[in-house]
Amino acid sequence: MKQKIKNIFVEGAIPPSKIAASIAHHQEKTKIGAHNIFLGQVRADQIEGKTVSAIEYSAQTEIANQVCHEIREATFSKYDLSCMHIYHSLGKVKAGEICFFVFVSSAHRKPVFDSLAELVNDIKEKLPIFGKEVFEDQSHQWKVNQ
Amino acid sequence: MKQKIKNIFVEGAIPPSKIAASIAHHQEKTKIGAHNIFLGQVRADQIEGKTVSAIEYSAQTEIANQVCHEIREATFSKYDLSCMHIYHSLGKVKAGEICFFVFVSSAHRKPVFDSLAELVNDIKEKLPIFGKEVFEDQSHQWKVNQ
Amino acid sequence: MKIKVRYFGQIKEITGKSDEYLVEQFETVQSLKSFLKKRYPELNALNFKIAQDNKIDEDSSHLHGTLIDLLPPFSGG
Amino acid sequence: MKIKVRYFGQIKEITGKSDEYLVEQFETVQSLKSFLKKRYPELNALNFKIAQDNKIDEDSSHLHGTLIDLLPPFSGG
Numbered sequence: 001m002k003q004k005i006k007n008i009f010v011e012g013a014i015p016p017s018k019i020a021a022s023i024a025h026h027q028e029k030t031k032i033g034a035h036n037i038f039l040g041q042v043r044a045d046q047i048e049g050k051t052v053s054a055i056e057y058s059a060q061t062e063i064a065n066q067v068c069h070e071i072r073e074a075t076f077s078k079y080d081l082s083c084m085h086i087y088h089s090l091g092k093v094k095a096g097e098i099c100f101f102v103f104v105s106s107a108h109r110k111p112v113f114d115s116l117a118e119l120v121n122d123i124k125e126k127l128p129i130f131g132k133e134v135f136e137d138q139s140h141q142w143k144v145n146q
Numbered sequence: 147m148k149q150k151i152k153n154i155f156v157e158g159a160i161p162p163s164k165i166a167a168s169i170a171h172h173q174e175k176t177k178i179g180a181h182n183i184f185l186g187q188v189r190a191d192q193i194e195g196k197t198v199s200a201i202e203y204s205a206q207t208e209i210a211n212q213v214c215h216e217i218r219e220a221t222f223s224k225y226d227l228s229c230m231h232i233y234h235s236l237g238k239v240k241a242g243e244i245c246f247f248v249f250v251s252s253a254h255r256k257p258v259f260d261s262l263a264e265l266v267n268d269i270k271e272k273l274p275i276f277g278k279e280v281f282e283d284q285s286h287q288w289k290v291n292q
Numbered sequence: 293m294k295i296k297v298r299y300f301g302q303i304k305e306i307t308g309k310s311d312e313y314l315v316e317q318f319e320t321v322q323s324l325k326s327f328l329k330k331r332y333p334e335l336n337a338l339n340f341k342i343a344q345d346n347k348i349d350e351d352s353s354h355l356h357g358t359l360i361d362l363l364p365p366f367s368g369g
Numbered sequence: 370m371k372i373k374v375r376y377f378g379q380i381k382e383i384t385g386k387s388d389e390y391l392v393e394q395f396e397t398v399q400s401l402k403s404f405l406k407k408r409y410p411e412l413n414a415l416n417f418k419i420a421q422d423n424k425i426d427e428d429s430s431h432l433h434g435t436l437i438d439l440l441p442p443f444s445g446g
Contacts, residue, residue, distance in 0.1 A: 020166035023185065027242035030190035036262075037183040039169065040369045043253065044176035057368070060300055060361050062346045064368075088368055096173040100369045107189065108292070109266060109446075116182075117259040120369065128341075128348075128361075129368025130301030142302040143367040146254070186446045203445070206377055206438050208423045210445075234445055246446045255369075266446065274418075274425075274438075275445025276378030288379040289444040 005069045009061055009090045013097035014039075022085060022103060032082050032105045036112035038120045040100030042093050050135040054094045055143060060128040061090075071122045079115040081106050086119075088129060151215045155207055155236045159243035160185075168231060168249060178228050178251045182258035184266045186246030188239050196281040200240045201289060206274040207236075217268045225261040227252050232265075234275060293317070295358050297328075302364040306334045322351040324360065340364050370394070372435050374405075379441040383411045399428040401437065417441050 019037070026032055045052045072084055083105040093099040102120055104112045124145055131143035165183070172178055191198045218230055228251045235245040248266055250258045270291055277289035298311040318324040321342050329335045341348050344357025375388040395401040398419045406412045418425050421434025 016166040016169040019169060020162040023162040023165060023244070026187070030188075030241045032187050033189040035183075035185040035187060037181075037185070038255070038258075039181040039183070040255075041172070041178050041181060041251075042176075043179040058301055059368070060298075060343065060346075060363060063343055063348065063361070063363075066346065067348075095176045098169070105187075109184070109186075109263075112184075113263040113266075117255075120255060120259075124369040125366065127368050128300065128343075128363045128366055130364060131367040132301070142364070144365060145367045145369065204378055205445070206375075206420065206423075206440060209420055209425060209438070209440075212423065213425075270446040271443065273445050274377065274420075274440045274443055276441060277444040278378070288441070290442060291444045291446065 003069070003073065005065050006072075006086075007061070007065055008068050008086045008088050009059065009064070010087050011089075012091050013089060013093045013099065014087055014101050016098070019098075019101060022101075026083065026105060029082060029105070031107055033107050034109040034112045035103065035105045036109075036116045038100070038102040038116055039098050041098055042095045044095035045133070047133075047135075047141065050137060050139065052095060052133045053136045054092050054134045055099065056092050056132040056134060057088070057090050057099065058130050058132075059088075059090060064088075064127040064129055067126050067128075068123060071119065071126065075115055075119055079106070079111040081111055081115060084119075086123065088123075088127075092134075149215070149219065151211050152232075153207070153211055154214050154232045154234050155205065155210070156233050157235075158237050159235060159239045159245065160233055160247050162244070164233075165244075165247060168247075172229065172251060175228060175251070177253055179253050180255040180258045181249065181251045182255075182262045184246070184248040184262055185244050187244055188241045190241035191279070193279075193281075193287070196283060196285065198241055198279045199282045200238050200280045201245065202238050202278040202280060203234070203236050203245065204276050204278075205234075205236060210234075210273040210275055213272050213274075214269060217265065217272065221261055221265055225252070225257040227257055227261060230265075232269065234269075234273075238280075293358065295360055297360045297362065299362050300364060302338065303335065303340060303362045306338075307332050318355040320351070320355055321349050321353045324355055325351065328362070338364055370435065372437050374437045374439065376439050377441060379415065380412065380417060380439045383415075384409050395432040397428070397432055398426050398430045401432055402428065405439070415441055
């Protein structure tokens with residue numbers, strides 16, 4: 001069965017309650033023994049005396065969702081995972097808030113550790129998402145991933 | 147400053163709301179850019195026709211907390227982490243519920259990925275915690291880690 | 293053939309618009325890139341990718357799309 | 370010197386008690402282990418570790434503790 005392409009984007013920050021709800025949702029899946037979650041949080045970086053107060057995300061969402069779908073399928077083929085959930089913010093996310101949520105589950109711990117870092121790196125590298133770092137004085141610069 | 151030895155044990159399952167509260171608590175720490183969370187969930191394993199309904203955990207808590215403290219200190223020395231939180235259940239945890247919660251945070255993603263798997267493996271290997279797998283018919287067997 | 297060109301992130305800021313229509317003909321992705329770099333010189337300072345009809349394409353590819361996206365460096369996560 | 374011996378997990382099940390006091394003298398951790406394996410033969414089928422005064426110790430160590438814990442295989446997580 002061909003999987004439907006999912007929309008990974010949510011408007012604004014990802015609240016901790018959404019993460020809790022996602023974890024709770026897996027309690028009926030009693031073949032799962034291990035979950036691994038990555039969360040990206042907006043840093044209040046200090047750059048030349050100015051402090052980042054928020055990041056505004058935009059994206060070419062159609063390509064991003066398609067590429068994410070391909071990454072998802074490749075990861076399911078490569079690792080023995082039960083579940084995989086990926087969410088990324090669009091719009092304004094304030095410093096300290098969560099902008100990126102990747103969640104993998106498996107019967108055992110090895111597949112979740114092996115897959116999660118690869119998944120996060122792939123998503124950051126391959127998805128056309130653009131972060132604008134807004135400073136407290138409302139000036140801005142464009143985020144560059146390391 | 148010498149760190150106080152923390153008690154990692156909580157009675158019963160770890161509720162998703164506790165995990166959400168722990169995440170939310172980090173939103174004031176605006177130097178953090180990456181969180182990585184491992185959750186152990188009790189599996190309803192099928193063994194010789196019987197199904198695991200719960201695991202009852204016991205521990206030599208004094209040694210477990212001391213050894214965990216040493217693992218924690220060694221991990222902080224080795225990796226550039228901002229925060230580390232470790233919780234493990236005692237008593238009965240039903241299939242589908244969370245029994246183990248390890249949470250690391252850092253400015254960037256590499257230290258959290260590098261440290262979390264090592265931390266989880268060390269804790270499972272070195273802490274005197276004992277799991278009794280209780281079947282639906284109330285018979286039991288002693289859990290063996292792979 | 294008229295093509296619609298859309299600008300994202302920092303490129304939208306450079307061009308001052310989110311999209312525009314071009315009536316010029318281009319052989320390859322690279323030739324469209326060169327045309328736009330002349331029109332918007334600030335693009336020369338930036339590495340950007342082009343997508344044709346929602347697929348990211350190589351500079352050497354034949355330009356066939358009617359919907360073209362200019363994508364600045366990715367910085368999600 | 371009287372020592373208190375505590376039993377954990379599966380070992381508590383084998384001995385049928387959570388602790389007991391021993392008045393016998395033991396040179397090493399290993400000699401206490403041998404003594405207990407004779408008293409509780411099911412212990413022979415199990416790998417277990419011994420802690421003295423809340424520190425896990427080698428079989429070859431001198432037995433000096435007054436609080437001894439028998440720890441079956443660890444299975445946390």
